[in-house]
Amino acid sequence: MKSITIHGMDDELDQLIRKKAAEEQKSLNKTIKGLLEEALGVRPSKDHREEFSDLFGTWSTADRQQFEQATEDLRRVDPEDWK
Structure with a gap:
């Protein structure tokens, strides 16, 4: 393993x-x-969506199923509507 020394790092970055x-x-x-791996694309960056869940909310499995049932008719296409 290699070692690297970083000189002149400013206080804010430190x-x-x-x-x-x-x-x-x-x-x-x-x-x-970890920061270097993310920046260089060696490791993909983290998914930060969970950090915003309090702003946007999340659906439980039951919520999703209820929504799917309530909007099921909206996914049906009536060919007569296109004449």
């Missing part, structure tokens, strides 16, 4: 990396490696 590492309960090394 604090952001440290904050991210603390939030994810990971070491600085693992956090930086």
Whole structure:
């Protein structure tokens, strides 16, 4: 394994990396490696949709089934409508 030293990192970037590492309960090394992997496309970035669920809401399986049943007729095409 190779080691890399980063010189001249500004305080703001240092604090952001440290904050991210603390939030994810990971070491600085693992956090930086993960950020590099995402940025370089080695590992796909995380799906952040769940972070917005409180703003948009989510449907349970029962909710989805109820919606599907209520809108079932809307998926039927009557050929007479197209004459």
